[in-house]
Amino acid sequence: MGIELTVNEQADDVAMAFVSARREARALHSYPGIKPQELQAAYTIQDRAIVIDGRAVVGWKVGRINPPLDGQLGANRLSGPIFADSIVDAADGHAPDMPVFHGGFAAGEAEMLLHVAPGFAGPVPCDDEGTKALLDDVRLGIEVASSPYPGINTDGPLVTVSDFGNNAGLVQGPALQGWRDLDLCAIPVRSEIDGEVVGAATAATMLDGPYGAVRFLLTNLIARGMDVSAGLWVSTGAITGVHEIAIGQAFTAIFEGCGAVHCRVVAATPR
Numbered sequence: 001m002g003i004e005l006t007v008n009e010q011a012d013d014v015a016m017a018f019v020s021a022r023r024e025a026r027a028l029h030s031y032p033g034i035k036p037q038e039l040q041a042a043y044t045i046q047d048r049a050i051v052i053d054g055r056a057v058v059g060w061k062v063g064r065i066n067p068p069l070d071g072q073l074g075a076n077r078l079s080g081p082i083f084a085d086s087i088v089d090a091a092d093g094h095a096p097d098m099p100v101f102h103g104g105f106a107a108g109e110a111e112m113l114l115h116v117a118p119g120f121a122g123p124v125p126c127d128d129e130g131t132k133a134l135l136d137d138v139r140l141g142i143e144v145a146s147s148p149y150p151g152i153n154t155d156g157p158l159v160t161v162s163d164f165g166n167n168a169g170l171v172q173g174p175a176l177q178g179w180r181d182l183d184l185c186a187i188p189v190r191s192e193i194d195g196e197v198v199g200a201a202t203a204a205t206m207l208d209g210p211y212g213a214v215r216f217l218l219t220n221l222i223a224r225g226m227d228v229s230a231g232l233w234v235s236t237g238a239i240t241g242v243h244e245i246a247i248g249q250a251f252t253a254i255f256e257g258c259g260a261v262h263c264r265v266v267a268a269t270p271r
Contacts, residue, residue, distance in 0.1 A: 012155060065077060115234055185202055198241075
């Protein structure tokens with residue numbers, strides 16, 4: 001019991017440090033505590049931080065864990081919360097200002113956003129058709145990844161998980177028309193920073209694709225005791241890569257034949 005208490009206190013300390021730094025828009029020049037050594041410990045920090053933060057979570061980002069760490073950790077994806085007040089609707093094509101942490105880490109990611117309809121009660125489907133049946137909307141989008149800690153990506157997925165999965169916001173672009181009849185993995189996607197191409201790919205390179213990301217997330221959240229019945233957005237993974245970006249730069253995600261999403265990154269201010 002003493003060891004468990006110590007671990008929980010350490011998780012609370014790290015969680016509080018990250019939440020405080022995010023609230024104050026203050027960079028953390030070193031990791032604020034003992035870095036987690038396994039996924040359960042990393043998610044314990046994240047879960048505590050969600051409670052301490054107190055804002056409503058209406059979606060989740062999914063990221064990839066690359067080899068060989070996927071084998072060592074027993075998972076090839078990770079998740080992090082997306083708070084309601086960090087989502088911006090830009091379906092009309094405007095480029096919203098999205099805050100990132102000055103002195104921390106910041107990146108833009110072209111992503112497909114899938115919405116699980118309210119009422120899901122399990123079990124998690126095992127194929128794409130069953131997963132489609134759970135959804136009621138698909139959007140084109142940009143995940144704005146940012147953390148007060150600049151080493152969040154270089155330190156690996158356990159550290160990424162511990163600070164909200166490195167999420168700082170979500171730009172919801174236009175709806176993907178006719179998505180039920182489209183192969184989401186066949187749509188060419190291009191990312192640009194200030195008009196320069198920084199990445200191009202399709203979702204076919206992303207494990208079992210956007211629907212697989214939904215299945216992973218639901219399984220992950222249920223295992224953590226989260227209620228998924230109210231519906232949720234899933235930012236399904238960085239299609240063209242995680243593209244580091246500087247304050248003042250513009251990011252565009254282009255989904256060929258389907259539409260585009262834009263934003264500009266600005267310095268976060270205390271909230």
